[in-house]
Amino acid sequence: MRMATARDVAIFREFSAPATVVSLNDSHIAGELQSVIEDLPLQVGDPVNKGDVLARLDCRDFQWEVERVDAQSDGLKARLDLAQRQLNRADSLKGSSSMSEQDYDQRRAEVQALSSELRAAKAALKAARNVVSKCVVRAPFDGIVLERVAGLGELPMPGTPLLRLLDYRNLELSAQILAEDVAALPDDGVAQFELGQARLPVRLRRLVPVVNTVSGNQEARFSFTEARPPVGAAGRLIWRDPQPYIPAELVVRRQGKLGVFVNQGGLARFHPLNGAQEGHPAPFDLAADTPIVTDGRYLLEEGMSLH
Incomplete structure (x- = not known):
């Protein structure tokens, strides 16, 4: 014996499912202003860091608005200073025959009104400066330029894409798993992504709780634990059923x-x-x-x- x-x-059964490497950020970057494009410094394939300049728009009209509102604020401040000095003098004369209650109230109301106008002008100045800051379109994340959608001299509407930017660092594996095989996924979520002759370790992040009525598949998202293949790479997700078999x-x-x-x-x-x-x-x-x-x-x- x-x-x-x-x-x-x-022995352990091995399962597989088609899988593709996807980026968490594949974005069409748009401007927020309607203005002529003055500069698109990047070409397709260029890497960018978060905050790098992607595009510059003609900002003259918006800068002039900043100057106008700034000058208005200065004028209001001067008027408020004068009104405040007049109110201070009225305070010293209050109760005398040379300063009536009505005149005093009028000067106090003028100070309050100018104070409100100045606060509104300062808020308008902040808003105008914020608009000017949008004349420069910056990268919201590290990535590479996949496409230049707009060109120099164009006048895009707000929200019109200028470039397509792809995040090549924050990647996941998207696998389409037969609903009947989902139960065989290991409890620890450990699996492998088979790409050519290589097998890369991955770990289950989330199983989407929706079954595709056409294919009968459920999407599962996996995180890479070591090497990251290029975005768009297609292969097979491989995992082993934790249940042992005789x-x-x-x-x-x-x-x-x-x-x-x-x-x-x-x-x-x-x-x-x-x-x-x-x-x-x-x-x-x-x-x-x-x-x-x-x-x-x-x-x-x-x-x-x-x-």
């Missing part, structure tokens, strides 16, 4: 049931395998160090000595 532990004879050739039938013989204190004990099918590997729940009879099993009966 020959025996081997359940750990040594166990090879079909070790399964025998006794009293109408399929199972295996194990060594229990030197005696053969038949262990039924629930769900086993003739000619197919069968799932089992034996401890990993359980000794299983591999040779001579066909002649065994329950309780026979294995010595």
